[in-house]
Amino acid sequence: MKAPAIAPCLGVKDTGASVGFYEKLGFTAQPAGDDPNDDIRLLLFGGEFALMVYRDAHLRDWLPVLKDSAPGAFGMFYLAVDDFDAYVAKIRPLVNAVKESDHDGRRLFYFTDPDGYIIGVVQKQEW
Template sequence: MAFAPCISVRDTAASLAFYRRLGFDADSSTSRPGDDIHILTYEGDFVAMIYLNADLKNWLPVLADTHIGFAGMFYLGVDGLEAAFARIAQHAEIVKPVITNHMGQRMFYFRDLDGYVVGINEKARLQASDMGKYA
């Protein structure tokens, strides 16, 4: 199994609505009262789990004093970077506009409702770069 992020959020309904506006889909079939967890996908691929903060802290009490958010970012490779940017920019704070880095990758970054930063990479350029063996 690949590394599977599970992000803690204040309000799952608000977070799911936010991500849906950005073009993501969600599977809420595993969610139930007291265990409000949802699967987030993009273009059919698994991206992350969205978990209600209070329920996550009940599941793992060691996280009881941990704040929502973290110092870091998530990355997502997409087809059609420009279209993704146009859609996401309408609904989210862009914290870094489209750039080309030293490896030729094109990317931009946005912040979600809970402060998580997501970097969007152009999948084809990512795969053609030195990082491609990990994509």
């Protein structure tokens, strides 16, 4: 698997709960390293790297500059899917939808994860 140019690593309250949430949405999880005491997980979507999740306490220990940061983010992440309609229909009952929109001819579906991160679903496209 090729690593992306930028790899998001989200601080989460409970790594197991976050992994469980994302697995319900079609992601797969795997350990990010060999240390059994480290709970960082890689999340794949469609077999490709999507993001990492890491317990907030461990992330604060790793980067003390984050010690006062709350989980969640000001901003959003986008998830590009092969079939927008089918994927949104599948996850709609599993998520807290916060907005649906059409913008520049593209349909968008936004939801929050258990830690307040906003994910926007979009149809996969070439740039």
